[in-house]
Amino acid sequence: MDLSTDYMGLKLKHPIVASSSPLSETLEGIKLLEDSGASAIVMFSLFEEQIRKENEAFDFFLEFGSESFAESLNYFPHIDTSPKRPDHYLNLVRKAVEATDIPIIGSLNGITNEGWIDFAKQIQEAGASALELNVYYIPTDIEVSASAVEQRYFDILKAVKDAVSIPVAIKLSPFFSSTGNMAKRLDEAGADALVLFNRFYQPDINLDNLKIDPRADLSTPAEIRVPLLWIAVLYGRIKASLAASRGVHSSTEIIKYLLAGADVVMVASTLMKNGPQYLSVLINETDNWLTARGYHSLNEARGVMSRQNSKDPGAFERVNYIKVLESFENPFSSAIASKRIGNHLR
Numbered sequence: 001m002d003l004s005t006d007y008m009g010l011k012l013k014h015p016i017v018a019s020s021s022p023l024s025e026t027l028e029g030i031k032l033l034e035d036s037g038a039s040a041i042v043m044f045s046l047f048e049e050q051i052r053k054e055n056e057a058f059d060f061f062l063e064f065g066s067e068s069f070a071e072s073l074n075y076f077p078h079i080d081t082s083p084k085r086p087d088h089y090l091n092l093v094r095k096a097v098e099a100t101d102i103p104i105i106g107s108l109n110g111i112t113n114e115g116w117i118d119f120a121k122q123i124q125e126a127g128a129s130a131l132e133l134n135v136y137y138i139p140t141d142i143e144v145s146a147s148a149v150e151q152r153y154f155d156i157l158k159a160v161k162d163a164v165s166i167p168v169a170i171k172l173s174p175f176f177s178s179t180g181n182m183a184k185r186l187d188e189a190g191a192d193a194l195v196l197f198n199r200f201y202q203p204d205i206n207l208d209n210l211k212i213d214p215r216a217d218l219s220t221p222a223e224i225r226v227p228l229l230w231i232a233v234l235y236g237r238i239k240a241s242l243a244a245s246r247g248v249h250s251s252t253e254i255i256k257y258l259l260a261g262a263d264v265v266m267v268a269s270t271l272m273k274n275g276p277q278y279l280s281v282l283i284n285e286t287d288n289w290l291t292a293r294g295y296h297s298l299n300e301a302r303g304v305m306s307r308q309n310s311k312d313p314g315a316f317e318r319v320n321y322i323k324v325l326e327s328f329e330n331p332f333s334s335a336i337a338s339k340r341i342g343n344h345l346r
């Protein structure tokens, strides 16, 4: 079975990529991911706030007037000793590139296009094969329009594309009024890949201490539905590669993503839970399923269940919603009916 795939120009031996997570925070962790079979590794993210703090570029923050920036600085209390310091990050990229034979993809997380973009270039110079941009922006200011939020993504993408020559992927939120149009415009703006989707950790309320709880849970397989929909819809309609991210806990989710049209499938939570070694199980099971179905290569199978190749494109639209609702029956209908009859006889 030829599982090879092309991800934004990177030739990978199979489509299963280690997603950005703490597993890549050390060289040992990175080597273990490679030894366990990852076809590429996306490093943990370095945050704009960390880079800017290191650069002591606070003037920009004062001009920009972002309260959220000040707040997020408090979130990095041990920045001076953190292994996530920008210079440590570059060193780790350098060492990872030397120590492995698979593409190492740097990851930057930012929400503005100033004060940190040069760092993208330094990641390229450290030897990264590509860069993933994670725009984790929550527009809590209700005066900010949808178009202003979208413009932020384009400004960041353009600034980074201008700074580097390696491929650039952008990791998106699904929360746009027109997610497909946003994907199309990012493709036209030069994104080499779209990572669908970022997982947002919405705050929870702790009822014991009445504080906002920042606890993060690992994903569940039920989360694949939103990325699956958009990968199936976008397949064949944009140039950028499609990376599926979210909810992979077995080869079942991987196969669904590939049939929908993903070029690669990224995994984080399941590796945090089962260890990097679980990658070999995922790869073997994916291979076995495709072989048993008579495919000779991943290219033959990719996208066969996409909207473009579907005999029933309505299944991706409103019609599906109506069908789904109609498929439910009221589980209490017979109890209600017998109660009604009982009342009637009384």
Ligand SMILES: Cc1cc2nc3c(=O)[nH]c(=O)nc-3n(C[C@H](O)[C@H](O)[C@H](O)COP(=O)(O)O)c2cc1C
Residues within 6 Å of the ligand: 019, 020, 021, 022, 043, 044, 045, 046, 107, 109, 134, 171, 197, 198, 199, 218, 219, 220, 245, 246, 247, 248, 266, 267, 268, 269, 270, 272
């Ligand atoms: C503990 C943990 C840390 C993560 N750190 C990052 C990060 O630094 N940057 C990033 O872009 N995504 C990060 N992610 C998100 C993952 O890369 C991935 O997109 C998300 O968890 C969905 O995939 P999954 O269902 O396989 O976990 C993290 C996820 C987990 C579970």
